[in-house]
Amino acid sequence: MQGGELVLNMRITVASKGSNDYVSCDAVGLVADISDVSKKDACGTLSSPYVKRISIKNNTDAEWCGVIHIERVFDKNSSLFYMPGFMYGSNRGEAPIDVDAKFPRIRKDMHMPASPWWMVRSDRLSHPVVFAYDSGKMYGITAQPYYTNGDNFIQYGGFTCSAEDGSIGYTIGYENAPWFFLQSHNVYDRTVIDKNGYTLSPGESVEADIVLYEYPAEDEREIYTALETIYNMYHEAPRKASDGHTTIADISKAVSRDSWIEADKAYSGFVFEQEDGSFTYNKLPSISWTNGMAVALPMLLSSYRVNDETMYNQAVTFIDNLVGNSLNKLSGLPYDSCHDGVWSNRGWWYERLWSPGHSSYLVGQALYYICKAYEYEKRFNNISRDDWMQFVADIIPRIEKTKNTDDEYPYILSAKTGAGIEYDSFAGAWCMAATAYYSVLNHDLTYLDGLKKSEKHYYDEYIKCVSVYGAPLDTDKAVDSEGVLAYIRALRFIHTLTNDDIYLDHMRDALCYEFTFKFCYNSPVKVPPLSKMGWSSCGGSITSVANPHIHPMSSTVTDEMLYYATKREDEYVKSRLNDTLLWGCQTYNTYDKEYDYGLKGWMSERFCHSEGLLTEKYPDGSPASTWFALMPWACGCILESLAGECYEYIIDNKII
Numbered sequence: 001m002q003g004g005e006l007v008l009n010m011r012i013t014v015a016s017k018g019s020n021d022y023v024s025c026d027a028v029g030l031v032a033d034i035s036d037v038s039k040k041d042a043c044g045t046l047s048s049p050y051v052k053r054i055s056i057k058n059n060t061d062a063e064w065c066g067v068i069h070i071e072r073v074f075d076k077n078s079s080l081f082y083m084p085g086f087m088y089g090s091n092r093g094e095a096p097i098d099v100d101a102k103f104p105r106i107r108k109d110m111h112m113p114a115s116p117w118w119m120v121r122s123d124r125l126s127h128p129v130v131f132a133y134d135s136g137k138m139y140g141i142t143a144q145p146y147y148t149n150g151d152n153f154i155q156y157g158g159f160t161c162s163a164e165d166g167s168i169g170y171t172i173g174y175e176n177a178p179w180f181f182l183q184s185h186n187v188y189d190r191t192v193i194d195k196n197g198y199t200l201s202p203g204e205s206v207e208a209d210i211v212l213y214e215y216p217a218e219d220e221r222e223i224y225t226a227l228e229t230i231y232n233m234y235h236e237a238p239r240k241a242s243d244g245h246t247t248i249a250d251i252s253k254a255v256s257r258d259s260w261i262e263a264d265k266a267y268s269g270f271v272f273e274q275e276d277g278s279f280t281y282n283k284l285p286s287i288s289w290t291n292g293m294a295v296a297l298p299m300l301l302s303s304y305r306v307n308d309e310t311m312y313n314q315a316v317t318f319i320d321n322l323v324g325n326s327l328n329k330l331s332g333l334p335y336d337s338c339h340d341g342v343w344s345n346r347g348w349w350y351e352r353l354w355s356p357g358h359s360s361y362l363v364g365q366a367l368y369y370i371c372k373a374y375e376y377e378k379r380f381n382n383i384s385r386d387d388w389m390q391f392v393a394d395i396i397p398r399i400e401k402t403k404n405t406d407d408e409y410p411y412i413l414s415a416k417t418g419a420g421i422e423y424d425s426f427a428g429a430w431c432m433a434a435t436a437y438y439s440v441l442n443h444d445l446t447y448l449d450g451l452k453k454s455e456k457h458y459y460d461e462y463i464k465c466v467s468v469y470g471a472p473l474d475t476d477k478a479v480d481s482e483g484v485l486a487y488i489r490a491l492r493f494i495h496t497l498t499n500d501d502i503y504l505d506h507m508r509d510a511l512c513y514e515f516t517f518k519f520c521y522n523s524p525v526k527v528p529p530l531s532k533m534g535w536s537s538c539g540g541s542i543t544s545v546a547n548p549h550i551h552p553m554s555s556t557v558t559d560e561m562l563y564y565a566t567k568r569e570d571e572y573v574k575s576r577l578n579d580t581l582l583w584g585c586q587t588y589n590t591y592d593k594e595y596d597y598g599l600k601g602w603m604s605e606r607f608c609h610s611e612g613l614l615t616e617k618y619p620d621g622s623p624a625s626t627w628f629a630l631m632p633w634a635c636g637c638i639l640e641s642l643a644g645e646c647y648e649y650i651i652d653n654k655i656i
Contacts, residue, residue, distance in 0.1 A: 009073050010034060010052065010210075011167070016066040017197050020175060020190060029060035030200075037209065044214035046229045049140075052210045056172070058200035065197040067173035069160065072141045072212055076166025079134040081106060082223045083159055084516040085126040085542040087118065088467050088479045089220070090163075099476040100352060101184035103546035106163055112179060113187065117162035121174040121196075122146060123523040123610040126516065126542055127230045130159045130168045131213075131223055138222050140213035142230060143170045146524055147198070147206070153524050155198045157208075172206055173198035176611070183613050184475065184546040220466045224512035228572050231520040238522070238536035238579060241586035244642045244650040245305065251588055251635045252302035252643075254601025255295065256311040259632045265321045266338070267295045267314075269348075271630035273598055282629075284348050285338050287322055288362045289472075293369035295632040298639035300373055304380045305643045319373055322366065323391040328358070331418035332398045336362045345415055349473040355421045358413040361471060363399070364430025367392050368489065371437040389441070396438050399431045400447055406461075407453040411470060425470020426483030429458055433486045436493035451494055458487055459506050463513055472544065480544035481517035482553055484510050488560045495567075507564050508573070514554055515576055517541040523609050527625040528618075529596040530607065537609045539576075539583025548612025551605045552637035555584045559645040578655055581646065584638040585656050597628035605634035 012032045013022035025032040033055040042050050058064045080089040090106035097105055097114050107114035122128055122145035129142040147154040158174030161167070177190040200206060211233075213226070242250070258279060259268045269284025269291045286292045296318040303312035326334040326343055336359055337347035345358055353359075370388050377383045402410050402420040409428025410420030432454050435447050462468045463484070471483030488510045495503035519537040529535075541554035561577040564570065588603035589595055595603075596618070604627035608614050614623040642650065650656055 011071045011073055012054070012056075013069045014066050015069070015193055016064065017193050020177065020192050022069055025056065028064060028066070029058065030064065031057045031059045033057075044212065046213060046215070046226060050212040050214075052212065053207060054210055055205055055207045056200070057205040058202055061202050063199060063201055065199040066193055067158070067171050067175055067197055068206070069169055069171050070208070070210060071160070071165075071167040071169035072139060073165065073167045074132065074134065074137075074139050074214070076163070077135045079132050079163050079166065080220060081161040081163070081168070082131040082133070082220075082466065082516075083118070083120065083125050083161060084129065084227060086120055086124050086545060087161065088516075088545065089465070091479055091545050092467070092469060092477070095477070101474065101476040101478060101546045102181065102187050103184055103475070103478045103544070104179075104181065106161075108163065110178070113181075115178050116164040117160070117178070119160045119171065119175040119177040120158060121176060121610060122157045122159060124548060124612065125159060126519045127227055128157070128159070128234060128521075129227070129230045130161055130170075131226060132161065132168050133217060133220055133222070134166075136216055136218075138213060138215055138217035138226065139168060140226060141168050141170055142211045142233070143208050145234075145521070147172070153526075156196075170208070170210060172208060181548060181612065183548070183615065184478075186615070219464065221464060221509060223466055223516065224509060227512065227516060231515075231572070234521045235575070236521045236536075236538050238539045238582040239534050239586055240582060240656065242590050242656075244581070244585060244647065244656045247585045247588070247656075248302050248639060248643050249306045250590065250601040251603065252299060252306060252311055252601075252639055253308070254599060254630065255299060255632045255635050256308065256314060258599065258602070258630055260314050264338075265317050267291060267318070267632045269631070269633070271632075272628070286347050286362065287326060287334055287336055288366040288369060290348075290633045292318070292322070293366045295636045297369040297373050298636035298643065301376060301643035302639045304376070305647060315373075319370065319388060323370070323388055327391075328415060330416050331358060331414060333358045333363055333395060333413060333418050334366060352474050353412065355412045357415050357421050358418070359427065359473060360399075360410050360413060360431050361427035361473060363395075363413070364409070364428065364432070364434045364486065367395060367434035368430060368437055368486070371434065371441055375441060392434070392438055393442075396435050396447070400435060400450060403450070403454065407450070407457045409454065425477055426458065426462055426468045426487070427471045427473075429471075429483055429486040429490060432458070433490040433493070436490045436497070440493045440496050445497065448497055451490070451497075455490065455494055455503070455506070459509075463487070463506065463509050466513060466516070468513060475544050475546040478544045478546035480546075481514055481541050482543065484514050485554065485557050488514070488557050492560050492563050504564065504567055507560070508568070508570070511561060511564060511573060511576070514541065514557070517543075518554060518576065518579070519550070519609070525609060525625060527608065527614060527623055530609075530625040533594070535607070536583060536586060537607075539579035539581075540607060540609070542609075548610060550607040550609050552584065552587060552634050555580055555637045555641035558641040562646055562649055581641065581650060581655055584641050587638060588635070595626055596624065598630055602630040603635055603638070604629050604631045
């Protein structure tokens with residue numbers, strides 16, 4: 001065929017090194033061939049897709065290097081694009097974009113960070129696939145994420161989408177265009193093709209099998225079903241680096257020993273090791289999220305598993321201090337942070353908010369974790385921490401009164417009155433989770449009707465639309481994976497209260513939404529320290545479309561994944577659960593400086609699986625693919641995933 005013309009609704013163009021202008025193959029002396037290698041019954045469905053073998057040959061006497069762009073063109077009307085971990089619908093392209101945190105959006109006009117088309121390296125996506133949903137149809141294209149010659153890595157592929165042309169695509173070689181997002185505050189213009197190109201010697205060919213989907217779809221949720229198929233095509237298990245009990249012991253003892261600050265009755269947010277072996281601290285005080293209860297609860301669970309009294313006393317001390325001293329008497333809500341003994345809402349995130357006040361994300365999460373601490377104290381020590389539960393009981397009714405007419409909890413609440421100030425976010429789902437948990441622990445159905453209404457709102461407006469946003473306070477309401485974790489927890493307890501199967505249905509959709517961010521294969525990371533240790537991306541989840549790194553927060557819902565998989569005997573969810581547990585046991589130093597920093601048991605929140613967030617530097621100035629610091633909240637995510645209900649599951653099933 002002649003490159004550039006449409007064949008079977010496909011189009012092939014190429015851009016050569018030193019340029020990024022796409023032309024026909026024959027314009028640069030390349031020959032393209034498309035052959036059909038589909039099964040006889042191929043009809044474009046997930047079980048019977050079309051498969052096209054693309055062959056590109058260099059028919060010249062000179063070496064060629066560039067990017068080969070293979071597109072699937074469709075009749076566009078109003079397209080929503082899904083590039084898992086990178087693009088969800090339009091990434092809220094209809095929302096204001098002149099905000100602090102920049103992330104890719106889709107709009108018809110070009111206004112950074114919005115564009116009608118995108119090209120991205122394959123490893124920015126959790127699964128090597130792009131989908132478009134348009135006029136009741138789902139279109140998809142998947143192919144190998146990278147190229148090797150035996151054990152030798154050659155080059156990454158890439159994926160593309162265009163609302164302008166009505167196309168989804170795959171590239172051999174790759175571009176990050178029209179912009180490259182190192183992180184939300186470091187965005188760079190597109191550069192001409194150089195090291196990102198694929199090289200063909202004279203007479204050499206490259207071949208790729210392109211799998212194409214085209215089938216009717218009721219709504220955007222079809223992406224959940226589709227990704228289960230993609231998972232089964234590409235799945236690779238994470239490496240086994242440590243067992244579950246050893247991981248709990250190594251990490252929890254490091255956090256207890258190296259991050260606890262007795263004078264503050266709290267953990268430090270960061271711990272840095274200096275050349276002389278001393279530590280420095282960036283405290284980042286918080287009642288939860290990036291510190292606080294997000295550390296104390298997992299450390300409490302871990303203390304039971306490793307029988308460590310010091311660890312136990314530290315966790316209880318933090319919770320007692322929060323319960324006894326954090327309440328803002330004007331609002332009836334706990335303050336979000338405590339600096340040098342002074343409680344306030346001025347945490348490290350304060351200057352990034354549009355409205356000052358209490359964050360429902362932190363308040364709800366703290367209450368949820370206090371409930372969990374209360375339950376486990378009864379379960380393991382037969383101690384009834386009535387003051388902890390009374391603290392929660394006094395706050396829950398105040399929060400329940402703040403919901404708007406959509407039955408959504410606020411994003412920000414007034415520090416003066418406790419009233420809702422700002423909404424339109426998923427952050428408040430933590431309040432729903434806290435109320436549901438409280439209701440189960442106290443056998444109290446007072447709030448059940450309200451919980452049902454709120455759950456329906458969050459499902460219809462966010463989960464069903466495959467777009468959850470507004471949970472973490474530092475991303476300007478970018479689409480993320482963090483908010484859904486609260487909703488998954490809430491569903492578990494609403495199902496416990498009602499035994500209604502609809503909540504299991506919704507839980508599976510919510511889990512599948514989270515799985516869109518969770519890697520299904522092990523990407524070939526090229527930057528140390530991850531590159532030198534066989535580190536696995538499978539089982540880890542990208543944090544958001546604004547923060548392009550894998551972090552461990554999604555590990556915190558392993559108990560809920562187990563709950564669902566047990567109720568429904570769901571092998572897909574169970575496989576994702578096993579990935580998550582295995583991934584968590586290879587995220588930390590199993591010996592001093594395994595990750596080129598820190599002591600045994602140390603881990604950070606940042607795992608740079610791609611070019612994104614490569615901002616940490618080695619002493620010689622070269623980039624590092626992790627953060628060189630102990631981060632207790634990140635450790636807490638792994639501890640919570642292993643030391644709760646999954647502890648027995650891991651041992652009984654010999655998962656790790």
